[in-house]
Amino acid sequence: MIRALIKYTLCFIGVCTLLVALALFWFLAQMKEVKWVIDRFGGFELIDDISINPVGMDEIYVRSLRLRPQQGIVYDVRALEPCVEHNQNCMLQKSAYVNLSLISTGVVLAEVDEFLDRYRVDVGNFEGGCPVVYETTAVVKELTVLSNLTVEEALPIAQEKLKKIKSDGGLTYSLATPACKRLFWRKPYMARAYIGHLARLMNIAEGRFQVSSATLSARYSIRSTIR
Numbered sequence: 001m002i003r004a005l006i007k008y009t010l011c012f013i014g015v016c017t018l019l020v021a022l023a024l025f026w027f028l029a030q031m032k033e034v035k036w037v038i039d040r041f042g043g044f045e046l047i048d049d050i051s052i053n054p055v056g057m058d059e060i061y062v063r064s065l066r067l068r069p070q071q072g073i074v075y076d077v078r079a080l081e082p083c084v085e086h087n088q089n090c091m092l093q094k095s096a097y098v099n100l101s102l103i104s105t106g107v108v109l110a111e112v113d114e115f116l117d118r119y120r121v122d123v124g125n126f127e128g129g130c131p132v133v134y135e136t137t138a139v140v141k142e143l144t145v146l147s148n149l150t151v152e153e154a155l156p157i158a159q160e161k162l163k164k165i166k167s168d169g170g171l172t173y174s175l176a177t178p179a180c181k182r183l184f185w186r187k188p189y190m191a192r193a194y195i196g197h198l199a200r201l202m203n204i205a206e207g208r209f210q211v212s213s214a215t216l217s218a219r220y221s222i223r224s225t226i227r
Contacts, residue, residue, distance in 0.1 A: 034212045034215050034216060036166060037198065037216065040169075040175065041175075041184055041191040041194075042181055042184050042185060046185060046188050046191065047188060047191060047192055047195065047219070047221055047222065048221045050188075050221055050224075052186075052187065052188055052189065053189070054187070054189050057089065057092050057093060057096075058092070058187065058189070058190075060073070060076050060080075060093075060096050061092050061093075061095060061096045061099075061133070062189055062190075062193055062225065063076075063096075064077060064095075064096035064097070064099040064100040065099050065103070065136065065140070065196070065197065065225075065226055066103070066225075066226055066227065067103060067227060068227065069100060069103065069104060073100065074100065077097050077100055080093055086119075086122065086125065087125060088125055088126070088127050091119050091125045091126075091134070092127075092133055094115050094118075094119075095115065095134070095136075097111075098111065098115045099136075099137055099140055102137075102140050102143075102144045103140065103144075106144055108141060108144050108145055112141055115137065116134070116137070116138060116141070116172075119134055120134070120172060123173070126173075127183060128180075128183040128186075129179035129180075129183075130175065130177065130179045130180035130182075130183040130184075131170065131172070131174075131175065131180075132180060132183065132190050132191070132194055133190070134173065135170045135172065135173060135175055135194065136190075136193055136194045138171045139171065139194070139197045140197055142157075142158075142171070143197060143200055143201060146158055146201075146204050154204050158201055158202075158204040158205035158206075159205045159209075162205050162209060165198070165201075175194070189225060192221055192225040193225050193226060195222055196217070196223070196225050196226035197226065198216075199212070199213045199216040199217045199222070200213070200217075203217075
C-alpha cells in the first residue's frame, strides 16, 4: 500500500515536472519573438526612452496612429496646408492623413494604395534613409484589411506577413538597417509607433506570437504611444 502510494506520488511529481519544463520551454520560445523585435529597434533602452517627444509634423503624425484618436487630431490633420510635392515632409503629412482614415473608418480607400504607390518608388522620401513611416502605414493598412476578415481567414495572412517582416525587415522595405537604427535613436517614438501596430499584427497571427503581442502591448512606452 505504502509502496503503491510512493510510486503514484513519484509519477505525479514526474508528470508535473515535465509539464513545468514544457511550459517553460514554450514560454522561452515565445519570448524569442519579442527579442528579435526589441533587438531590431535598438533594445529596451531606446524603446523606453520617453524623454524625446515628437514636435511639429512628427507630433501630428504620431497622434494619427492612435487607436482611439484624440480630440482635435482630425481638425489638425485637415487644417494642414495641401502638400503636393514629392518629398519627406509631404510624405509624412499624407501618411498622417492615411493613418487616420484607416484607423477611424476601418476601410481601405483608394487613397491608401495611391499613397503607397506614390512614395514607393523614391527612397529619397524616407527621412534619414529609413522607411519607417512608409512601413508603419503599410502595416496599418494590412491590419485594416485583416479586421474585415474572419479569424480563420485572417490567421494565415497575418502569419505570412509576420514571416516576411521578420526575414526581410519589412513588408516592402527593410527597417533592419544602420540608417533606421540612427533614426530610432534620434526619434524613438517612431520605433514605438511601429512596434505598437506590429504587436497588433502578432495578436491576429495567434500561436507563438500571442505572448509576444501581449508582452509588447503591455509595455507602458509602447502602449501609451498608440492607445
